[in-house]
Amino acid sequence: MTGGLTIQYGESGMTSIIELEQLSVTFGKRPILKSLNGALGGRAIGLLGPNGAGKTSLIHTLLGFHPPTSGTARIFGQDITTDAKQVRATIGYMPERDSFIAKMSCVHFVRLMAELSGIPASHALERAHEALFFVGLGEARYRPVDSYSLGMKQLAKLAQAIVHGPKLIILDEPTNGLDPPTRSRMIALIRQIRDGGRARILLSSHLLRDVEECCDEILVLKDGQIAANCNLEEERKANRKFIELETRGGERQAFVEAVGNLGCEYALSGERRIKLIMNETVEISDLYRLALEHAVQIRRLNFKRDSLEDIFLKAMENGNAGEGVSQSVVNGDAAENANGNGRADNGSL
Amino acid sequence: MAVYEHLYGAYEGESHSAWSRFLVIPRYALRETFKSKLFTTIFILCFIYPLVAAILVYLHHNVNALALLQINVRELLPIDASFFLTFVQVQSAFAFILTVLVAPPLISRDLSNNALPLYLCRPLSRAEYVLGKMAVLVFLLSLITWIPGLLIFFFQASLAGLAWLWANLWMIQAIFSGSMVWIIMLSLLALAVSSLVKWRVVASGALLGLFFVPTAFGQIINELFLTRNGHLISLWATMKNVWSGLFGLFVRKTGEIRGRVTTPIYDNELVDIALLEPPLWASWLTIALICAVCVWLLARKVRAYEVIK
Structure with missing residues (x-):
């Protein structure tokens, strides 16, 4: 078996994998997607939006199931209308609904x-x-797919989506109807594929937690238009400057003054908490060094950032202003964080 | 990447050619089909008539055997166009039975299990998907119609000699075309029904209904209106005309009947009415129309997702 893909997408490799150019889709007289524009280049792209926003329609259009009424889209530089087969050859698709071939064992199906x-x-x-061993269905692979539980069917769908080693894996609501352990397993698999760097992922979900756990870029759709498009990875990096500390013992006042002398803004909250807006030149290691000098124990260090929910809700409130809105959402989040209004979230220490 | 490593790996090996990709579908479908004992039994029974026909051809040319069995060679069926026409007709009837057994779940099962997006998200077009499903029937029905037909033809030619072969070479085209027209029409009809009905039993019933109900209805029309134009709505009668045409045995006037005609000219007189089969072109047109409607239905129904208005 041959392994390894010639094209590697590193963390910094943010070349566009999906480019939307005035993409519009109409069913009858009803517009479903309205002049979508943009370029998506994340390792894992989250497609968000309320029911009926056009998420699945966008996926179907990218797969060539619905012809665009006007405009087009490109995947890895190939046009979805003129190079449909070549595009589909690079894609693995996991549909939302139960999809399998009856009276066939899972291994034969895949x-x-x-x-x-x-x-x-x-x-x-x-x-x-x-593929079946990878998704964890190794022991059940000779059973007919019809006899599988819902969770197993989801995993079988994932297996068929990745079996040919696609460059882009489109997952439509992959955690639908899964119990918590199976959901965690599915999320872990998606993250494993993403971190492997061999394939990009487009994940459509209405579960913000799933998207937050897996994706580094999001595209929010509302009424067939782009309501927000932001890079979560950059967002997280930007929010690193806002830190909340929980300390014990030592010369706390002297410690915060020393931190202040480094150019950081600070505010004391209660007896143990310190909120900091970090200076660009200051590193986390500086905080630990100062804490050591003042005998202060840093019991917890949290990076604060906007949750995906905040971003999503803002996008929904702001409505359909296209890319302008998406930029303002990103900037707005950063501004709000700077004011210390963001939700606390555990950092990765 | 070894199986036990449980890692995600890309595939970098060679791909098989894009044009032949649709042939994967019949390969898997045929494997499933032959798992059915009922189907396998009927499939074997389909070869009884070709075997009998081959024996007849052999007896025709084996003087010793004829003497042994005390059969007059003139009493045997002549090996001519009507012999092969009958062969094509009998085998086509078996082909219909096989179609009723095999075709109904071909598309309906994929529709009821939402499998179409799985096929069509791959480098496979809708036309190739239908072609793949059709190939299942074309392969099976060819095995019992024109392939044994041509084998018997060449068997006869080998026994009768080159003169017979040259004189009857046109029959190769008649056997092949006659069988293929029936196979293609039957396949399209069966797939169209399969795409419309999600339940296998109902799809089988619908297919039988499409075959027998118009035939009966056409017969009623013929009897009531003293005509043969009712044959145009009967699949079997239409095909019989086409086959007869291909074998050069089409006869338009198939009967005569004395009937009362009330027109100003004849004024309620008893006259002889010729029972004329529809013209050959009308039979071909009927088949073309049926195929066109089936293709249109398939184009509407075979989609990755159902469009709800």
Whole structure:
């Protein structure tokens, strides 16, 4: 079996994988997607929006299920209308609804999907076994898919989406109807694929937590228009400057003054908490050094940032102003954080 | 990447050619089909008539066997166009039975399990999907119609000699075309029904209904209006005309009946009315129309997602 993909997407490799150019889709006389513009380049892109916002329609359009009424989109530089087959060859798709081929064992089902994607029969069976072991269905792979539980069916759908090693994996509500342990497993798998760097992910979900846990870029749709498009990774990096400390013992006042001398703004909250707006030149290690000098124990250090929920709700409130709004949302979040109104969230220490 | 590593890895090996990708569908479908004992039994039974036909051809040319069995060679069926026409008709009837067994779940099962997005999100067009499903029927029905037909033809040619072969070479085209027209129409009809009805039993019933109900209705029209134009709505009668045409045995006037005609000219007189089959072009047109409607239905129904108005 051959492994490894020639194209590697590093963290800094933010080349656009999906480019939308005035993409419009109409069903009958009803506009579903309205002149979408933008470029998405994250390792994992979250597609958010309320019911009926056009998330699934956008996915279907990218897959060529719905022809664009006007405009177009490009995936890895290939046009979805003129190079539909080449585009689909690079994509793995996990549909939202139960989708399987009846009266077929899971391994044969996944093998069939691999062969339809172009993998020769001699390799397809091996790939099917690998994909099923990867998603955790190794022991149940000879059972018919019809007999699977909902969680197992979701995993089988994921297996068929990744069996041919696509460059872009589109997941439509992958955690729908899953119990907490199965959901955690699904999220872990998605993160593992994302961190592997061999494939990009487009994750559509109405569960903000799923998107927050997996994605580094989000596209929020509302009424068929882009309500927000922001890079969560950059957002998180920007919010690193806002820190909340919980301390014990030592010369607390002297410690905060020393921190202040480094150019950071600070505010004391209660007996143990200190809120800091970090100076650009100050590193976290400086805080630990000063804490040591003043015998202060740093019991907890939180990066504060806007939650995805805040971003989403703001996008919904701001309405449909396209990319202008998306930029203002990003900036607005940062401004709000600077004022210390952001929700506390545990940092990764 | 080994199976036990449980890692996600990309595939970098060679891909099989894009044009032949739709053939994956019949390969898997045929494997499923032959798991059914009922189907396998009927499929084997379909070869009884070709076997009988081959024996007849052999007896025709084996003087010793004829002497042994004390059969007059003239009493045997002549091996001519009507022999092969009958062969095509009998095998086509078996082809219909196989279609009723195999075709109904071909698309309906994918529709009821939402499998179409899984097919169509891959480098496979809707036309290729239908072609793949159609290939299942074309392959199976070819095995019992024109392939044994041509084998028997060449068997006869090998026994009768080159003169017979040259004189009857046109029959190759008649056997092949006659069978393929029936196979294509049957396949399209069966797939259209399968795409409309999600339940297998109902789809089988609908297919039988489409075959027998118009035939019965056409017969009623024929009897009531003293005509043969009712044959145009009967699949079997239409095909019989086409086959007869291909084998050069089409006869338009199939009967005569004395009937009372009330027109100003004849004034309620008893006259002889010729029972004329519809013209050959009308039969071809009927088949073309049926195929066109089926293609239109398939184009509407075979979509990754159902469009709800």
